Amino acid sequence: xxxxxxxxxxxxxxxxxxxxxxxxxxxxxxxxxxxxxxxxxxxxxxxxxxxxxxxxxxxxxxxxxxxxxxxxxxxxxxxxxxxxxxxxxxxxxxxxxxxxxxxxxxxxxxxxxxxxxxxxxxxxxxxxxxxxxxxxxxxxxxxxxxxxxxxxxxxxxxxxxxxxxxxxxxxxxxxxxxxxxxxxxxxxxxxxxxxxxxxxxxxxxxxxxxxxxxxxxxxxxxxxxxxxxxxxxxxxxxxxxxxxxxxxxxxxxxxxxxxxxxxxxxxxxxxxxxxxxxxxxxxxxxxxxxxxxxxxxxxxxxxxxxxxxxxxxx
Amino acid sequence: xxxxxxxxxxxxxxxxxxxxxxxxxxxxxxxxxxxxxxxxxxxxxxxxxxxxxxxxxxxxxxxxxxxxxxxxxxxxxxxxxxxxxxxxxxxxxxxxxxxxxxxxxxxxxxxxxxxxxxxxxxxxxxxxxxxxxxxxxxxxxxxxxxxxxxxxxxxxxxxxxxxxxxxxxxxxxxxxxxxxxxxxxxxxxxxxxxxxxxxxxxxxxxxxxxxxxxxxxxxxxxxxxxxxxxxxxxxxxxxxxxxxxxxxxxxxxxxxxxxxxxxxxxxx
Numbered sequence: 001x002x003x004x005x006x007x008x009x010x011x012x013x014x015x016x017x018x019x020x021x022x023x024x025x026x027x028x029x030x031x032x033x034x035x036x037x038x039x040x041x042x043x044x045x046x047x048x049x050x051x052x053x054x055x056x057x058x059x060x061x062x063x064x065x066x067x068x069x070x071x072x073x074x075x076x077x078x079x080x081x082x083x084x085x086x087x088x089x090x091x092x093x094x095x096x097x098x099x100x101x102x103x104x105x106x107x108x109x110x111x112x113x114x115x116x117x118x119x120x121x122x123x124x125x126x127x128x129x130x131x132x133x134x135x136x137x138x139x140x141x142x143x144x145x146x147x148x149x150x151x152x153x154x155x156x157x158x159x160x161x162x163x164x165x166x167x168x169x170x171x172x173x174x175x176x177x178x179x180x181x182x183x184x185x186x187x188x189x190x191x192x193x194x195x196x197x198x199x200x201x202x203x204x205x206x207x208x209x210x211x212x213x214x215x216x217x218x219x220x221x222x223x224x225x226x227x228x229x230x231x232x233x234x235x236x237x238x239x240x241x242x243x244x245x246x247x248x249x250x251x252x253x254x255x256x257x258x259x260x261x262x263x264x265x266x267x268x269x270x271x272x273x274x275x276x277x278x279x280x281x282x283x284x285x286x287x288x289x290x291x292x293x294x295x296x297x298x299x300x301x302x303x304x305x306x307x308x309x310x311x312x313x314x
Numbered sequence: 315x316x317x318x319x320x321x322x323x324x325x326x327x328x329x330x331x332x333x334x335x336x337x338x339x340x341x342x343x344x345x346x347x348x349x350x351x352x353x354x355x356x357x358x359x360x361x362x363x364x365x366x367x368x369x370x371x372x373x374x375x376x377x378x379x380x381x382x383x384x385x386x387x388x389x390x391x392x393x394x395x396x397x398x399x400x401x402x403x404x405x406x407x408x409x410x411x412x413x414x415x416x417x418x419x420x421x422x423x424x425x426x427x428x429x430x431x432x433x434x435x436x437x438x439x440x441x442x443x444x445x446x447x448x449x450x451x452x453x454x455x456x457x458x459x460x461x462x463x464x465x466x467x468x469x470x471x472x473x474x475x476x477x478x479x480x481x482x483x484x485x486x487x488x489x490x491x492x493x494x495x496x497x498x499x500x501x502x503x504x505x506x507x508x509x510x511x512x513x514x515x516x517x518x519x520x521x522x523x524x525x526x527x528x529x530x531x532x533x534x535x536x537x538x539x540x541x542x543x544x545x546x547x548x549x550x551x552x553x554x555x556x557x558x559x560x561x562x563x564x565x566x567x568x569x570x571x572x573x574x575x576x577x578x579x580x581x582x
Binding site: 193196198200201203204206209217218 | 417
């Protein structure tokens with residue numbers, strides 16, 4: 001009698017085994033769940049942010065117009081002195097971010113150019129881990145460092161500098177974002193093909209000319225993406241500003257003044273005793289949404305630029 | 315068939331280049347990468363406004379020799395050079411010579427087309443800008459692109475990326491880019507090895523045309539190509555210059571057995 005295909009497969013041991021099938025399915029399921037967690041978390045965060053934010057704007061005490069245009073932000077005050085203009089927090093955030101970028105971009109790009117183009121492999125191997133360590137310092141430590149070490153020094157140099165100020169916080173934040181700028185920029189410069197460096201050398205370019213006129217322009221999109229990512233980190237950074245920049249929402253471009261950023265307001269409001277559902281706690285969510293939108297846009301911009309850069313040399 | 319070269323091999327020279335025709339004279343050049351000796355006591359005189367082909371099997375040192383002439387090997391940290399290369403009365407490896415200046419006079423075209431990720435125009439203008447060219451840049455770019463037989467194809471695309479051109483066009487762009495710095499010598503390192511036969515043919519025609527203005531030294535794997543484009547041919551094996559002479563002589567009547575074996579395809 002002719003054996004069935006199944007019997008024939010079993011006879012030589014290539015038949016499907018139930019235990020293996022189930023095992024494979026199970027592992028797939030576990031891995032899928034692990035991957036889903038991040039998606040679910042994001043959705044949950046966006047949902048809770050937007051729900052509370054909508055309630056905030058539906059409150060009769062608040063108007064979107066006021067939120068966007070008023071220059072006073074005092075949502076935790078008594079009813080008669082309450083104002084809901086977010087601009088002081090945005091200006092405060094930009095002040096600190098500005099200082100951080102002024103410090104972080106030149107140092108980050110400079111160190112990246114040095115590490116990628118001038119350092120020996122040995123130097124690179126020594127310095128890159130040190131940068132990683134800098135990136136790994138807890139920001140609360142950096143915040144204390146800014147407040148207790150940097151600020152006193154700056155107060156001797158800059159007249160009229162407040163104890164809590166964006167210069168000191170921004171300066172230290174500049175060091176915090178330096179490794180981000182540096183490592184992404186090093187990667188994008190290292191991705192510039194040797195062939196086009198040789199082309200430039202072959203035309204009589206010196207080493208500095210090769211770096212500045214060929215390598216940096218070719219890697220520019222990666223470098224710019226690193227700036228945007230660093231900016232996004234600076235805007236979202238919390239502990240340094242909460243500790244060193246102050247908690248006084250002020251509409252000012254004077255970098256010596258105490259300010260509050262979006263993040264430091266959130267810390268202040270969250271550790272205060274705002275009852276859930278109160279206007280004060282909902283204001284926190286409105287600021288959170290604004291912050292989320294801002295950093296989301298920056299991250300999307302950075303991704304777009306990096307994607308374009310990935311297609312560069314083909 | 316692998317052949318060893320005797321220590322005391324003396325290069326076979328047919329119809330040697332006269333002193334007054336010489337532009338580049340390589341004089342007992344030896345070169346090491348760390349412990350590995352890539353060139354062994356090579357002497358070769360390159361005549362002005364002619365095409366000299368360097369042929370030989372992979373690893374014979376022909377590309378290394380080519381890259382010694384514009385001191386591109388300086389970029390390799392472990393390299394060590396002995397001997398001399400004379401160029402218009404100067405000695406290229408003298409301590410007083412700036413390799414960057416040498417590369418302005420002795421341009422190079424590489425194996426794989428390597429345009430910068432810039433526009434066609436900026437690719438050609440790169441060298442002249444670097445050296446502070448004072449004349450009319452538009453004219454120089456046009457002249458160089460015409461010289462590289464590329465103008466007709468790209469005159470409407472000057473502001474598009476050089477990377478958008480076909481492989482053959484990219485390589486002609488690289489030739490135009492090398493010509494724009496107005497060098498005396500153009501070194502070509504297997505310039506057609508990444509190209510299809512039609513693009514190869516165009517480059518070969520181009521080499522014929524540019525030799526009235528430039529001295530060309532070309533490394534090639536393709537012996538038919540050496541036969542078609544060059545006036546003189548030098549055959550290398552294992553870092554040694556085995557034989558050199560007029561191309562038709564080398565191909566029809568090689569004096570050394572190894573040369574004969576190589577050109578008849580018995581090894582390589």
